[in-house]
Amino acid sequence: MTRDSKINIVDFANFSRTHVAVIGGGAWGTALAMTSERAGRSVSLWIREAEVAAVTAETRENAVFLPGFSLPASISVTADLADAARDASIALLVVPSQHIRAVAARLRGVLPAQATVVICSKGVEQRTGALLSTVVAEELPDHPLAVLSGPTFAAEVAAGMPTAVTIASADAALNPSRSQAARVARALGTRTFRPYVSDDVIGVEVSGAVKNVIALASGMATGLGFGANTRAALVSRGLNEIQELGAALGGRRDTVTGLSGVGDLTLTCSSEQSRNMRFGMALAAGRSPADVFEGRPVVVEGVDNAVSVTDLARGLGVDMPICEAVRAVVVDGRPIPDMMDALLRRPFKGEPTDLGLSIPHDVSGITVKHIAGA
CATH class of the missing domain: 1.10.1040.10 (N-(1-d-carboxylethyl)-l-norvaline Dehydrogenase; domain 2)
Structure with a gap:
């Protein structure tokens, strides 16, 4: 199969039922939960610190990591990783880079089969020198992968300011319009959160x-x-x-x-x-x-x-x-x-x-x- 020579319209079925699990409740994870909700997805937000999760769920504000923004009532906030990952079609990994392996390992057997894992953290694993996509592939080998990166300040994304990001997946080299990157772009994109698809994960x-x-x-x-x-x-x-x-x-x-x-x-x-x-x-x-x-x-x-x-x-x-x-x-x-x-x-x-x-x-x-x- 070769790269499509014409612009393809991406039309994935049943997007209204797409559930996005945001794994990591720092500023960036919280902002991604908010923009996923704006895109019409059901959303769960996992915050590691149980006390922060409980207060955020009650007050609808992540005052520790992203103060000043109100989370929609429809976003489920929890400190239970299994609960957050349940029914997820897409899991956004938004934890510090040096914790990616441990969190990915905890998701094994918890994340629904074929759920796409999107790495939203930036870094290289210290112990191995591996890129994060390699780390996640080792821990979650049965799940398709994508990477989200680009010029983003969490507060501006939370405020709904126009933002553009890159979403990359290896299969975009074969068929960009049916790639995992295109699927994630369609799921997360809004008028003000604009994803661009790439096939260059590295x-x-x-x-x-x-x-x-x-x-x-x-x-x-x-x-x-x-x-x-x-x-x-x-x-x-x-x-x-x-x-x-x-x-x-x-x-x-x-x-x-x-x-x-x-x-x-x-x-x-x-x-x-x-x-x-x-x-x-x-x-x-x-x-x-x-x-x-x-x-x-x-x-x-x-x-x-x-x-x-x-x-x-x-x-x-x-x-x-x-x-x-x-x-x-x-x-x-x-x-x-x-x-x-x-x-x-x-x-x-x-x-x-x-x-x-x-x-x-x-x-x-x-x-x-x-x-x-x-």
Whole structure:
């Protein structure tokens, strides 16, 4: 079978009976539950913390993770994973990346047969260096898979602001209109939540994992007093790092130009709504991690991914200097100005990288402290 040459109209039957189980009740999971309900689906929301689940079910507000938004009464909120997964046609996995395996294993035997599992988390498993699609396939081998990624702030999705995302599944390479990605897009899409279908699962996943690390670097640079030029340079060269790692794993280079690549990276490197951006800024300002989010339980995926992404890249022989610099700060405790100095002292390179160019230069006496006026 070959890729369809004409636009196909997707018309899946019985969508009115589609039940979406959102597995993970953080800010993003709560927002996805709300947009699924707007799409006309029946929805259950699993929140791991029993007390948070009970209060959210009663007050109809997830005040811990996404305060200020009212959940429709039709969304079932529970701390019972089996109860949440019961009757699900689509399960959205929205838990921190390093917990994906454990939660997927718990879903085995609980999730209805043939329910599509959609990975909505971004990262690489630290212990194995596996992409999350590989992790879930190992734990739930009988379930079709898709990946959802793109430029999304949870609060804006919850508010119904126009948003576009990428949904990828491997079978979209054979028949895009009948793929799992198209099925999920049809189930979740609304006028303001617009899914675009991709067949490049690897490229979409790598984009999501690496962008968190680049956003930390952008936050650190901003916290040091650098401006728009520096952020643009980090975004552009960060995209190159995404492209190189994705290609080494078998992804397509052009995926980086889409929503999951340039779209997501631009968003998360340019706004303090981004947890990773804010965390990087706070570190550069000398604030303790505990103070960054005013005591709220927030996961900063870029910290874990700084390790998992660079471990993966090292094993593949892929050069990722920005990600390595972030790792040196968050893991090795290297001062952020020293990290920025190390990046700025690197030889000038060619663009594109296959020019194989490396031009050494003399930057003696020039330091980040002098540049930033610190």
